[in-house]
Structure formats: structure tokens, C-alpha cells
Amino acid sequence: QSALTQPPSASGSPGQSVTISCTGTSSDVGRYNYVSWYQQHPGNAPKLMIYEVNERPSGVPDRFSGSKSGNTASLTVSGLQAEDEAVYYCSSYGGGNNFYVFFGGGTKLTVL
Amino acid sequence: QVRLQESGPGLLKPSETLSLTCFVSGGSVSGFYWGWIRQPPGKGLEWVGYVFNSGSINYNPSLKSRVTISVDASKNQFSLNVGSVTAADTAVYFCARATSGASCYDHWGPGTLVTVSS
Numbered sequence: 001q002s003a004l005t006q007p008p009s010a011s012g013s014p015g016q017s018v019t020i021s022c023t024g025t026s027s028d029v030g031r032y033n034y035v036s037w038y039q040q041h042p043g044n045a046p047k048l049m050i051y052e053v054n055e056r057p058s059g060v061p062d063r064f065s066g067s068k069s070g071n072t073a074s075l076t077v078s079g080l081q082a083e084d085e086a087v088y089y090c091s092s093y094g095g096g097n098n099f100y101v102f103f104g105g106g107t108k109l110t111v112l
Numbered sequence: 113q114v115r116l117q118e119s120g121p122g123l124l125k126p127s128e129t130l131s132l133t134c135f136v137s138g139g140s141v142s143g144f145y146w147g148w149i150r151q152p153p154g155k156g157l158e159w160v161g162y163v164f165n166s167g168s169i170n171y172n173p174s175l176k177s178r179v180t181i182s183v184d185a186s187k188n189q190f191s192l193n194v195g196s197v198t199a200a201d202t203a204v205y206f207c208a209r210a211t212s213g214a215s216c217y218d219h220w221g222p223g224t225l226v227t228v229s230s
Binding site: 003032034036038044045046047048051052057089091092093098099100101102103104105106 | 149156157158159170172173206208211212213214215216217218220221222223
């Protein structure tokens with residue numbers, strides 16, 4: 001099994017929107033609607049921001065949204081704020097009969 | 113509010129067994145999926161595995177031969193064992209509660225660094 005592919009970096013100015021991509025295969029992202037996104041600040045545990053492609057857990061601002069097209073999922077952060085600067089990881093269920101959770105390599109989002 | 117806290121030795125020698133426990137407060141371990149995720153220093157996340165009520169367990173295939181995850185409902189905790197560790201097992205180990213069919217994790221412990229070095 002291979003990890004999901006994310007761009008290593010992304011950036012935007014305060015108030016702008018940024019989209020981070022996450023590319024998998026037809027066996028994981030393309031097959032299941034179990035794509036999640038996590039935000040991780042330095043020294044902290046990851047925080048779940050999006051699950052099941054586009055669902056937000058309670059307390060996550062609606063500036064964060066998710067989508068999927070084919071084998072690629074995306075996280076969009078609108079109205080960028082300084083505190084959004086962090087590393088974002090995507091994750092997907094895959095493996096068919098053998099349960100497996102894949103993670104992307106992470107994208108460092110910089111707020112300029 | 114569910115809270116998780118990892119506990120275990122921070123330094124191991126190669127070939128030893130890594131043993132970590134995750135204490136859960138603010139909720140019961142029964143009826144939920146509980147998992148372990150690790151993160152080598154400066155690198156990304158790697159799923160290790162999960163357990164559900166001791167009856168359903170799944171491991172990362174790349175670690176399956178060395179990993180055991182178990183849950184102790186009487187102590188409201190779950191554990192991770194990784195045998196025959198090497199330097200490649202050096203990482204911050206997070207315990208977490210899974211949701212959405214165990215496909216994602218909504219509550220995390222702060223993580224504990226385990227270093228394997230001779």
C-alpha cells in the first residue's frame with residue numbers, strides 16, 4: 001500500500017482561500033467516501049477537521065470544507081487566518097477486505 | 113469530554129519490546145474503536161492499528177507480525193505492544209479514539225516520544 005500524495009507546501013494571505021489536494025487511487029480515495037483531514041500545529045497532536053469527505057466535526061469553523069473528485073480529495077480553507085498555519089494531513093480508508101488507513105505526507109500551510 | 117493519555121518508557125534498546133498504555137477518562141472504552149498512530153521525528157503520520165471491544169482488531173500490514181493491541185475495559189484503557197524494535201520504530205506514538213467506522217480519529221492523546229537506541 002502507498003501513502004496518499006499531497007503537495008509539500010501551500011500558502012496564502014490572510015482572507016484568501018487555499019486548496020490542498022490529496023491524490024490516492026481507485027482502491028482508496030476513489031472507492032470510499034472515508035476521506036479525512038487533520039490539522040497539526042508543532043508539538044501538538046493532530047486535530048480532525050473533516051471526515052467522510054466533507055463533514056465537519058463540532059467546533060470546526062465552516063471556513064474549512066472538503067470535497068472529492070475521482071481519486072483526488074481536496075481541503076479548502078477560506079478566509080485564511082494566522083492560526084490556520086499548520087501542517088495538514090489527509091487520510092483515507094482503503095485495503096478492501098483488509099482494513100487499512102492511509103495518510104498523506106502532509107502539506108505545510110503558510111499564512112503570508 | 114473524552115481525554116486520552118499515553119504512558120510508557122521513552123527509551124528502548126534494539127530488539128526490546130515497546131509497551132504503551134493509553135488511559136481514557138471522561139468516557140468508556142466499551143463500544144468505541146481505539147487506535148494507535150505514530151509519527152517519526154519530522155515526518156508524517158503512520159497508522160498502526162485499532163481495537164474494538166477486544167473482538168475486532170486490525171493492524172498495519174507492514175507492522176502486523178510485531179504488533180499487538182488490546183483493550184482492558186475494567187481499567188478503561190488500551191495498550192500497544194511492538195516487538196523486536198529497531199531505530200525505525202523511533203516515533204511519537206499517539207493513542208486516539210476512532211469514529212466513522214474506524215476510518216478517522218476524533219480524540220487524541222498528546223503523544224509520547226519513544227526512542228530506540230543502543
